[in-house]
Amino acid sequence: MPNKLIIGTRGSALALWQAEHIKQRLWLEHGLESELKIIKTKGDKILDVPLAKIGGKGLFTKELEEMLLSGAIDLAVHSLKDVPVELERGLELSAITKRASCEDCFVSEKYAGIDDLPPNARVGTTSLRRSMQLKLLRKDLDTLSLRGNVQTRLQKLKNGEFDAIILAKAALERLEISEVAYTRPLAFMIPAMGQGALGIECASENVSITKYVRQLQDMESAICCSAEREFIRALEGGCQVPIGVYAHRQSNQLVLEAILGLPDGSASIHSTLVCVFDSNPEIALISAKNLGVQLAQKFIKNGAKELLAQAYAMI
Known part of the structure; x- marks a missing residue:
């Protein structure tokens, strides 16, 4: 374990707030000192083109992930909605923090x-x-x-x-x-996958750091966000296409709602599925991921793949 951890972050005021929040938690909860390292991502550099035109895997994460793999930083703090559902080999999503408002x-x-x-x-x-x-x-x-x-x-x-x-x-x-x-x-609007939560990414082999970072996880938020991320993974939909998905706990149930449509609103699919929110976190996590897959399969049966192809053609 180094004397001081290096936290990679984007440079906006919001990204710095998020990284500073994790820095403070590491110190208050584990006595670990850290400093921030600001890294510009592709999404930060190209500002004169709509996101969907330059979108794709790792728009706001790729450069941070490269620094993790090279050992230049010890952890990266992201808005979870920006984290691709498929991570680079050698990296892990070590913690999903307690979700703030997702609206x-x-x-x-x-x-x-x-x-x-x-x-x-x-x-x-x-x-x-x-x-x-x-x-x-x-x-x-x-x-x-x-x-x-x-x-x-x-x-x-x-x-x-x-x-x-x-x-x-x-x-x-x-x-x-x-x-x-x-x-x-906007109560009617279904948010992006993981909106309101932070995702902390680490190199998998760096066990001296991941053991502390994993303790920052909020289990209920992780379960809900995992259902959303699994829905996106099973649907093979990126973060730059018109998909909203939101999971939340309602008493002893996990409710997963999603919407997919064309950018101009001329067509859409909207549906909800529910499963038991098990008291055992490990079982609840497995059930949440299964629920995400089941809802994606329901969407696919209702023409989601064709609608996604049309949406990509319109971007």
């Missing part, structure tokens, strides 16, 4: 909610998933690509480039952003 938020300087937007209003979002669900609600909305960190996006809103933008509620809460006139959670 998407409507943010505007002028309008209180989606229903208040004028016809053909300009709505900024990085996500085809969000765009698709907005279009299902209001086909007239002009959903436009919005890249950059949270502060950059908010500044574009203030500059009048958009009538509203869509951001993750967890990001607004973590950065304590409250100066915008209107923010409203």
Whole structure:
């Protein structure tokens, strides 16, 4: 074990908050000192192209994973929604932290909610998933690509480039952003896989570090997020196509809900499955993954593969 751990992170205010949060937990819970190392990823460097155009495996993780494999960093802190369901050989997702709010938020300087937007209003979002669900609600909305960190996006809103933008509620809460006139959670919108949770990635062979990192895991969040990740894996859908999936515990049940559609909202599949949330965490985790596979199979029977092919052709 080195005297001081090196935590790899992206450089945005939100990414730094996330990495600092893990740094503090390592110190308070295990007495481990660490420092942050900022690494630019492909997704950070290319800001003038919609995410879906440059998307693919490892858009926000590849460079961090290379540093893990080379030993230049000891762990990497990610937004879990950015972590591919298939990891590079030699790496593991050592911990999924307790999930914060997973909701998407409507943010505007002028309008209180989606229903208040004028016809053909300009709505900024990085996500085809969000765009698709907005279009299902209001086909007239002009959903436009919005890249950059949270502060950059908010500044574009203030500059009048958009009538509203869509951001993750967890990001607004973590950065304590409250100066915008209107923010409203979008209860109808199904979030991205793992949204609101952090994923901590390590080199599998680095057992002196993984044994501590694994103790940062929140088991209920890990079970829920594993169902979501297994759904995406079984469906063979990437993070840059219009798919929303959300698992949550409801009493003694695990509820998994998902939506898949075309970016313009002209077609979609929406379904839910439920299983028992076992009191034994290991059994609950296996059941959650099986539930993800079962829901994916249900989607495939309902034409998900064909819809995904159409969605890729539209990107």
